[in-house]
Amino acid sequence: MKVLIAGAGRLGTQIAQVLGASHNDVTLIERDDDRAAALRDTLPARVEAGDACEPVVLERAGALTADLVIATTGEDEDNLVISLLAKRQFAVDRVVARVNDAENTWLFDQRWGVDTAVPAAAPLVSLIEEATSAADTIPLLRLSRAGVDVMETSISARSRAVGRALADLSVPAGTVIAAIIRDGRPTAPSPDLVLATGDEILVVSHSATEDEVRAVFQ
Structure with a gap:
């Protein structure tokens, strides 16, 4: 951008x-x-x-x-x-x-x-x-001393993750899906939760890049 x-x-x-x-x-x-x-x-x-x-x-x-x-x-x-x-x-x-x-x-x-x-x-x-809300993946908080990034990615109608359960997604090593925000409300990321258009995913990682996170969901 x-x-x-x-x-x-x-x-x-x-x-x-x-x-x-x-x-x-x-x-x-x-x-x-x-x-x-x-x-x-x-x-x-x-x-x-x-x-x-x-x-x-x-x-x-x-x-x-x-x-x-x-x-x-x-x-x-x-x-x-x-x-x-x-x-x-x-x-x-x-x-x-x-x-x-x-x-x-x-x-x-x-x-x-x-x-x-x-x-x-x-x-x-x-x-x-x-x-940066126009971007589909952005860093929300960069915790440089701890070496941890918190990122958000939004699921669009064209995202490859639409209709797939979290358990079926392969996230990069050292990366955790922290929460799913659906209709403005945070939801616990259970393995059987199926992603839908409009979902926002909060991801925490100490090693993954934005492009790597984007590749999982977009």
């Missing part, structure tokens, strides 16, 4: 770190030249200096081919402008914007190009879930 992140504050750099480490093609845009320079070679992402409110900067960063734009600046006005440009001028499929001031929440909708508005107080993992 090709991702553009506007704003290299704490939140923007954390998202770049997580999504970049998950093998996404990430570009982080920062208008402060010194900060942009300091971040280069420290993140698994390309860092572009410039004001993301300017179309030429977004285009240079790759907005024409981006799958996702995340506006995380500290100014709601900037996040709205970035969202509108991403959606209207560059036809980006998914636009996520941070709302810094709760009183401005009503503005953050599709009239301004925002697909998903995320409150500033939302935890990082929640924002990443919202940002």
Whole structure:
């Protein structure tokens, strides 16, 4: 997935770190030249200096081919402008914007190009879930010290796992199916549970990659 992140504050750099480490093609845009320079070679992402409110900067960063734009600046006005440009001028499929001031929440909708508005107080993992919900397999939480990843994969109508029992699936070594979420409710992953379209699978692993998990269910 090709991702553009506007704003290299704490939140923007954390998202770049997580999504970049998950093998996404990430570009982080920062208008402060010194900060942009300091971040280069420290993140698994390309860092572009410039004001993301300017179309030429977004285009240079790759907005024409981006799958996702995340506006995380500290100014709601900037996040709205970035969202509108991403959606209207560059036809980006998914636009996520941070709302810094709760009183401005009503503005953050599709009239301004925002697909998903995320409150500033939302935890990082929640924002990443919202940002990447278009993907069928995403890392929800990377517990690097423990060497454990928690991933989620969604079952679509085309998934090879539809209609198959969990016992019939061969998951990678060191991987456990933690829960099945069906109709918004978690279900214990019993061996005879048959997967259906719309199911969400939570997987815990210390060694499997996202591609390996995807191959089991997709």
